[in-house]
Amino acid sequence: MVTLSTEILVIGGGATGAGVAWDAALRGFDVVLVDRRDLAEGTSGRFHGLLHSGGRYAVKDPRAAVECIGENRILRRVAADCIEDTGGLFVTTPFDDPAYADRFAKGCADTDVDCEEISVAEALASEPRLNPEISRAFRVPDGNIDVWKTVWAMAHGTQQRGGRILPYHAVVAVHREGDEVSGARVRDARTGEELDVRARVTVNATGAWAGQIAEQAGIEGVRVLPGRGIMIAMNHRLVNTCVNRCQMPTDGDIIVPIRTVSVIGTTDQHTDDPDDHTVNQAEVDAMLDDGEKLVPGFRKARALRVWTGVRPLFEDAKAGDTDTRDVTRAHALLDHAERDGVGRFFTITGGKLTTFRLMAEETMDAVCQQLGETRPCRTATEPLPGSESGENYVLGERLARKEASLIDEQMICECELVPRSRLEEAITRTSSTNLDDIRRQLRLGMGPCQGGFCIYRATGILHGHDGMSAEQADRSLTEFLQERWKGVWPVLYGDQLRQVRLDDWIFQGVLDVEHLPT
Amino acid sequence: MRRSELHFDAVVIGAGTAGLVAATRLAQDGARVCVLAKGVGSTHLAPATIDVLGYAPERVDAPGAALEELVAARPDHPYALIGAGIVSDALSWFAQIVPAGPLPGYVYGGSLEHNQLLPTAVGVLRPSALVPETMANGEVSGLKRVCVVGTRSLRDFHPSLCAGNLELAGIEARAVSVDLKLERADMNALGLARHFDDEKWRRQFCAELSLALRAEEHVGLPAMLGLRDPHEVLADVEHRLGRRVFEIPTVPPSVPGMRLYEILRAALRGAGGRLVLGGEVVSSERDGDRIVSVSTNAAGRDLTYVAPWFVLASGGFASGAIELDSRWVTRERVLGLPLRGVPAEGEPRFVATYLDEQPLARVGVAVDGDLRAEGADNVVVAGASLPGAIPWREGSGEGIALASGYRAAQVIGAQVKPTAATV
Numbered sequence: 001m002v003t004l005s006t007e008i009l010v011i012g013g014g015a016t017g018a019g020v021a022w023d024a025a026l027r028g029f030d031v032v033l034v035d036r037r038d039l040a041e042g043t044s045g046r047f048h049g050l051l052h053s054g055g056r057y058a059v060k061d062p063r064a065a066v067e068c069i070g071e072n073r074i075l076r077r078v079a080a081d082c083i084e085d086t087g088g089l090f091v092t093t094p095f096d097d098p099a100y101a102d103r104f105a106k107g108c109a110d111t112d113v114d115c116e117e118i119s120v121a122e123a124l125a126s127e128p129r130l131n132p133e134i135s136r137a138f139r140v141p142d143g144n145i146d147v148w149k150t151v152w153a154m155a156h157g158t159q160q161r162g163g164r165i166l167p168y169h170a171v172v173a174v175h176r177e178g179d180e181v182s183g184a185r186v187r188d189a190r191t192g193e194e195l196d197v198r199a200r201v202t203v204n205a206t207g208a209w210a211g212q213i214a215e216q217a218g219i220e221g222v223r224v225l226p227g228r229g230i231m232i233a234m235n236h237r238l239v240n241t242c243v244n245r246c247q248m249p250t251d252g253d254i255i256v257p258i259r260t261v262s263v264i265g266t267t268d269q270h271t272d273d274p275d276d277h278t279v280n281q282a283e284v285d286a287m288l289d290d291g292e293k294l295v296p297g298f299r300k301a302r303a304l305r306v307w308t309g310v311r312p313l314f315e316d317a318k319a320g321d322t323d324t325r326d327v328t329r330a331h332a333l334l335d336h337a338e339r340d341g342v343g344r345f346f347t348i349t350g351g352k353l354t355t356f357r358l359m360a361e362e363t364m365d366a367v368c369q370q371l372g373e374t375r376p377c378r379t380a381t382e383p384l385p386g387s388e389s390g391e392n393y394v395l396g397e398r399l400a401r402k403e404a405s406l407i408d409e410q411m412i413c414e415c416e417l418v419p420r421s422r423l424e425e426a427i428t429r430t431s432s433t434n435l436d437d438i439r440r441q442l443r444l445g446m447g448p449c450q451g452g453f454c455i456y457r458a459t460g461i462l463h464g465h466d467g468m469s470a471e472q473a474d475r476s477l478t479e480f481l482q483e484r485w486k487g488v489w490p491v492l493y494g495d496q497l498r499q500v501r502l503d504d505w506i507f508q509g510v511l512d513v514e515h516l517p518t
Numbered sequence: 519m520r521r522s523e524l525h526f527d528a529v530v531i532g533a534g535t536a537g538l539v540a541a542t543r544l545a546q547d548g549a550r551v552c553v554l555a556k557g558v559g560s561t562h563l564a565p566a567t568i569d570v571l572g573y574a575p576e577r578v579d580a581p582g583a584a585l586e587e588l589v590a591a592r593p594d595h596p597y598a599l600i601g602a603g604i605v606s607d608a609l610s611w612f613a614q615i616v617p618a619g620p621l622p623g624y625v626y627g628g629s630l631e632h633n634q635l636l637p638t639a640v641g642v643l644r645p646s647a648l649v650p651e652t653m654a655n656g657e658v659s660g661l662k663r664v665c666v667v668g669t670r671s672l673r674d675f676h677p678s679l680c681a682g683n684l685e686l687a688g689i690e691a692r693a694v695s696v697d698l699k700l701e702r703a704d705m706n707a708l709g710l711a712r713h714f715d716d717e718k719w720r721r722q723f724c725a726e727l728s729l730a731l732r733a734e735e736h737v738g739l740p741a742m743l744g745l746r747d748p749h750e751v752l753a754d755v756e757h758r759l760g761r762r763v764f765e766i767p768t769v770p771p772s773v774p775g776m777r778l779y780e781i782l783r784a785a786l787r788g789a790g791g792r793l794v795l796g797g798e799v800v801s802s803e804r805d806g807d808r809i810v811s812v813s814t815n816a817a818g819r820d821l822t823y824v825a826p827w828f829v830l831a832s833g834g835f836a837s838g839a840i841e842l843d844s845r846w847v848t849r850e851r852v853l854g855l856p857l858r859g860v861p862a863e864g865e866p867r868f869v870a871t872y873l874d875e876q877p878l879a880r881v882g883v884a885v886d887g888d889l890r891a892e893g894a895d896n897v898v899v900a901g902a903s904l905p906g907a908i909p910w911r912e913g914s915g916e917g918i919a920l921a922s923g924y925r926a927a928q929v930i931g932a933q934v935k936p937t938a939a940t941v
Contacts, residue, residue, distance in 0.1 A: 514873050
């Protein structure tokens, strides 16, 4: 068996884990990051894409609001290329308690969240599809963040500093040496080969799965209650600003415009299994009704897909036994030496996407402290690879690139404007045969046709690459078709059903993929 | 009488295969017929082979015999309502109108005795009853060594994937990519077909390709052998390459489908029928159990079409003629007719595995044994509007369209009394 030796082993390749790896690499540590699947395939990749201004928490959870606005300002600089500065609106609809608006304004003032009340007329002029019955409107600095771009930028930055990023490596055992954790054994999901990673410190950044990993280290009582929420992507930007209902946080209270779609979210249902992705009909119906409250006519737009994410909600079974000085209500950092007498092992869980960098900073500060090292955090000032210019992403970016090479470039995915060269580059870079992995990096197949035209094209190009076998290509094609279907069918109605029927004719009629030899 | 009222013996709604066949048959019988359609039908999306029954659910070798079994086993299937004999008559009729059409020499071959197995763009051998001559050489029994030819300019066809899967099916296959030196990186099959109509361009293409070919190889090309004269293009390309050549259907736009549309349209015009594209039916008028008229607002002008008979061939969910809305209500949108096959409230509409049978798939307009719509005695239903089939899985789409269009005209034809149209 191959053994890797490193200083920091990070388990979990979501935003937090990748953030810890990036933070550690910038402090000059040698890092190995493992994830059982692809990077940002869990909770990080399954949210609505909101970069919080903090407004959502200004009344209910002021500390979280302070953290969010702080991180919002930092990420706009260091992850500029991953963020679109859409701005945000909090609007009081006829369905909201009108008294909340004043509490909201005061909460924002108290937590330093930039907030400006504007007239209803101005709000409606900037977002003409908004419910014309709104009575108050506030501008806040919400934005959207492309989490896959962010996580991969941190992964690449880590690799450039010598770190090793190992997606599809699931932990099969956490190594204990006496009262210390010394690394983990991981299995390559694609080859079945096992690998030992020896590390000075192991960081468990597995979010809703943190209890499972802690148990593998022989630590009990790390209770993370997965809170499952659904999100629905609509086929275009119904709004161009993140639109929030001005009320206490509730289901379906926000529409986030991101890339070519807008996403409505979300719900919160406790589940026992973080891998539970059930979508209930009643949740879908309620979400569409919520959409109508913000944007009348919402149900007439095309719903592209629905997905679920699980928030990690930490409840320490040992609460009181541990020093929670560094633990905010928003996220939880557990030093298992202090908490359980198990050294060289930390768990970071809870929190929200917007604060991933802060969570990583606090984690590595604690790691440094335990190692007796003084290495300051640099993630608040060092831009991610690709974000050096400090310029935010703008919606027309891909279109501008396309126009620059109008006749020289083949377009593989018209919905998301993915040219052939970008696809070929991603296939080479990821050396993945999984089109879903490539989708997360390029947004291939994420537009209105949900892969109707690009799946065949991408499979053909994938097959032409490095002598991949026809069997493998067939599998990639049918797996991606199934993967797309997974999120389509629970919200399938209206014009999207027409689209799907066309796709049925293409794949089952013209191509007859059901009878592929493999 | 209002000036905006037009009178016909029959009005056909939908310009896909079913609608055009029904209208042509009616016109051939002397009826004054008008086809109203929002746009062209599914011909432009489909491979244009006439698939009668490809899978039931195992692959069907003899569609005629399998049809008899299907009719007996599934009385709710469109074929059971139409009858196997009519399917055969419809195919014979179709095989005759093709050579009489606007594409000189272009013919369809095949029969209900045996399905022909032709490679799809991913190299699956797909069963069809009748196929255009441009595809016939791809039939598997005559296919020993094949060179699948593509070009990088056509993103909708990847020869190596096709060849790879043909190899897995036991056919000696390899792939070649030809550099067409076009001015732009992208061209679809339609654009390339227009090039193939040009003899000079063909000559260059063949000169380039022949360098890459080996002895005794058949050549499989994406379906792009011209729009105007595919018979001549095929003969010319075969002559220049000195070997058998065949077309492989691509994802839309479908060049052979456009040829099929031109053939059907010419047949309709030749028989004296009218075709109004952009003539979406926006309302209808009823008198009890009869539809009296339908109205369009094409070209900004409201027109009302009055007829004793209507054929509804407007398609299913794919065309939008049948709709499932966001409150999960299913409806027929053109004439508001009752549907059949809709899963009961609380039952699943779809299932989680994409390639499994989807419960909503068999929805269509409820009809009687003469294809007449429930609750509308003078409306005959044809094509994908009919319930009970899953044509894209069964490989039965064109067969049902052709036979039900043919049958719809029979049902009406027996009763139509020709009248003079008044404008």
